Amino acid sequence: MLKLSLVTGLLSLFGQLSEASYTTTSNHSENQSTNVAQDSSAFRPGQVWKDESGEVINAHGGGLLFRNKTYYWYGEVRGEKESKGVNVYSSKDLYKWKHEGLALATVSDSTSDIVRGCIIERPKVIYNKKTGKYVMWFHLELKGKGYEAARAAVAVSDKPTGPFVYQKSFRPNGHMSRDMALFVDKDGGAYHIYSARENYDLRIVRLKDDFLNPTTQDTLLFSNHREAPALFRKDDNYYLITSGCTGWAPNEASLHVSKSLFGPWEKLEDPMTGPKAKLTFGGQSTYVLPVQGKKDAFIFMADIWNPKNLKDSRYVWLPIQFKENKTIIEWKDKWDLSVFR
Ligand code: GAL
Numbered sequence: 001m002l003k004l005s006l007v008t009g010l011l012s013l014f015g016q017l018s019e020a021s022y023t024t025t026s027n028h029s030e031n032q033s034t035n036v037a038q039d040s041s042a043f044r045p046g047q048v049w050k051d052e053s054g055e056v057i058n059a060h061g062g063g064l065l066f067r068n069k070t071y072y073w074y075g076e077v078r079g080e081k082e083s084k085g086v087n088v089y090s091s092k093d094l095y096k097w098k099h100e101g102l103a104l105a106t107v108s109d110s111t112s113d114i115v116r117g118c119i120i121e122r123p124k125v126i127y128n129k130k131t132g133k134y135v136m137w138f139h140l141e142l143k144g145k146g147y148e149a150a151r152a153a154v155a156v157s158d159k160p161t162g163p164f165v166y167q168k169s170f171r172p173n174g175h176m177s178r179d180m181a182l183f184v185d186k187d188g189g190a191y192h193i194y195s196a197r198e199n200y201d202l203r204i205v206r207l208k209d210d211f212l213n214p215t216t217q218d219t220l221l222f223s224n225h226r227e228a229p230a231l232f233r234k235d236d237n238y239y240l241i242t243s244g245c246t247g248w249a250p251n252e253a254s255l256h257v258s259k260s261l262f263g264p265w266e267k268l269e270d271p272m273t274g275p276k277a278k279l280t281f282g283g284q285s286t287y288v289l290p291v292q293g294k295k296d297a298f299i300f301m302a303d304i305w306n307p308k309n310l311k312d313s314r315y316v317w318l319p320i321q322f323k324e325n326k327t328i329i330e331w332k333d334k335w336d337l338s339v340f341r
Pocket of ligand 1: 061179284
């Protein structure tokens with residue numbers, strides 16, 4: 001009996017030790033895992049980030065919108081077994097965030113595309129000046145079908161905080177649509193950038209003036225198995241950051257540049273530098289934010305996914321630097337907006 005409990009004790013100790021070593025070698029590296037980003041005037045990439053009420057921010061695979069002097073952060077609500085929908089937070093300064101609630105919620109109606117049990121990923125919201133509507137696009141997977149449906153879905157609201165009213169889901173011009181981004185150009189035209197053909201193709205489609213529908217101006221950007229697109233414009237150049245396709249596991253990012261959204265796109269050097277740069281610092285791109293009121297100021301946003309507990313996935317926000325014709329995204333443990341001019 002004594003012998004047995006000694007063996008059990010040793011086994012449980014071994015279990016705890018191997019779990020501890022998993023924690024420090026998993027996606028969250030040591031300096032990223034324990035501290036909480038309490039500082040309300042700095043960004044601490046990879047650390048736990050809480051909202052103004054002290055709750056951990058739950059807005060993964062997200063994107064931002066700037067309207068009426070306010071930033072809105074939309075992202076996947078993770079943690080429950082099933083997708084709960086899209087969270088929205090608001091902020092005036094990008095450091096402190098107020099939870100505004102669920103912008104879009106899954107429903108109990110079993111005839112709806114967004115019935116509980118569906119998967120909602122990578123929500124992005126843009127504002128349509130002509131219609132005065134806030135338009136959300138996201139990647140939708142239908143309940144019980146894994147990742148097979150591969151659809152883009154659209155929801156609309158009169159207010160940035162929602163509630164967004166679900167409209168429809170479809171495959172743009174018949175193409176599968178998984179990881180996605182939205183982009184509004186200077187002339188007001190809006191675009192949907194999406195991973196198609198089992199993620200082998202990255203495509204772009206111009207949206208109709210209402211932003212609710214794709215046009216047929218739909219082009220292949222490249223066919224090298226990329227996803228997690230994040231597109232931004234600096235002067236006359238469009239930049240596109242993407243990841244490889246390794247599920248929740250991090251991989252090397254790539255950066256492309258073009259004079260036209262429809263290409264040709266030229267591949268540049270991997271912009272990431274610093275620890276784990278070749279793995280995008282353990283993260284995967286989701287959005288690039290143009291900072292308001294500052295010139296050439298862009299923030300690269302990524303998710304460090306924790307597939308064992310998606311709610312505990314961390315956010316990486318880093319400034320994009322443009323030095324001697326090079327685009328650089330350098331790891332920083334802590335930084336603030338004074339890095340921009
Ligand atoms: C990733 C994708 C995520 C999510 C995940 C599921 O490749 O970027 O948004 O879909 O796969 O495994």
